[in-house]
Amino acid sequence: MTARPARPARPARPSLYISVDIEADGPIPGPYSMISFGAAVAGRQDGAVYTAADPAERTFYRELRPVGDRYVDAALAVSGLDRDRLLREGADPAEAMDAFRAWVREVSAGAQPVMCGYPASFDWTFLYWYLIAFGDDSPFGHSGCLDMKTLYATKARVPLRAAVKGRMPRELLPRRPHTHHALDDAVEQAELMNNLMLWQPGDPGTG
Numbered sequence: 340m341t342a343r344p345a346r347p348a349r350p351a352r353p354s355l356y357i358s359v360d361i362e363a364d365g366p367i368p369g370p371y372s373m374i375s376f377g378a379a380v381a382g383r384q385d386g387a388v389y390t391a392a393d394p395a396e397r398t399f400y401r402e403l404r405p406v407g408d409r410y411v412d413a414a415l416a417v418s419g420l421d422r423d424r425l426l427r428e429g430a431d432p433a434e435a436m437d438a439f440r441a442w443v444r445e446v447s448a449g450a451q452p453v454m455c456g457y458p459a460s461f462d463w464t465f466l467y468w469y470l471i472a473f474g475d476d477s478p479f480g481h482s483g484c485l486d487m488k489t490l491y492a493t494k495a496r497v498p499l500r501a502a503v504k505g506r507m508p509r510e511l512l513p514r515r516p517h518t519h520h521a522l523d524d525a526v527e528q529a530e531l532m533n534n535l536m537l538w539q540p541g542d543p544g545t546g
Contacts, residue, residue: 353385354453356455357443362376362519366414368472369407373466375420376466376525378399378443378522394529398525402429404432417519436473456487487528491511
């Protein structure tokens with residue numbers, strides 16, 4: 340019996356990295372609410388080639404109506420958003436997630452969208468929960484996220500606990516401020532993502 344030749348591997352689709360930052364009124368989705376979120380296109384990876392975008396060029400932002408009664412005062416204080424105002428004027432979560440899905444698919448046409456965050460764990464937990472709870476559909480799939488802390492720790496060869504901005508080489512740090520406004524911070528994090536993806540560190544410990 341003659342063996343069939345192996346099929347050549349399909350080339351991987353390019354990845355389109357989208358920085359997402361969320362503000363919430365508590366620690367977990369469901370009992371607590373995502374009250375705002377912002378997104379900014381960071382860049383595109385095609386094979387080994389990464390092309391950075393202008394993070395302020397393609398963005399998305401919504402403030403949402405809370406979905407529950409529970410909240411943590413300290414969490415609200417971080418964002419400075421007025422929860423009572425959001426109850427009256429915030430976007431309907433289902434409508435907001437529909438608009439976000441459409442935006443992600445538009446900006447990532449021809450590529451696989453990947454959410455990135457710093458750290459991704461908190462923001463992804465809320466974002467994915469809302470995408471499924473309000474529409475049962477995630478353009479990122481169930482695991483399409485990248486954690487910038489892990490990316491830095493891997494490239495710098497440092498423990499994850501040491502992957503903090505205060506220990507990063509200065510050339511990696513974004514020039515934009517961290518304001519705790521979800522869109523501002525998504526744009527800032529997109530700048531960090533670009534710097535990390537293009538960074539070629541020297542020997543461990545040299546930066």
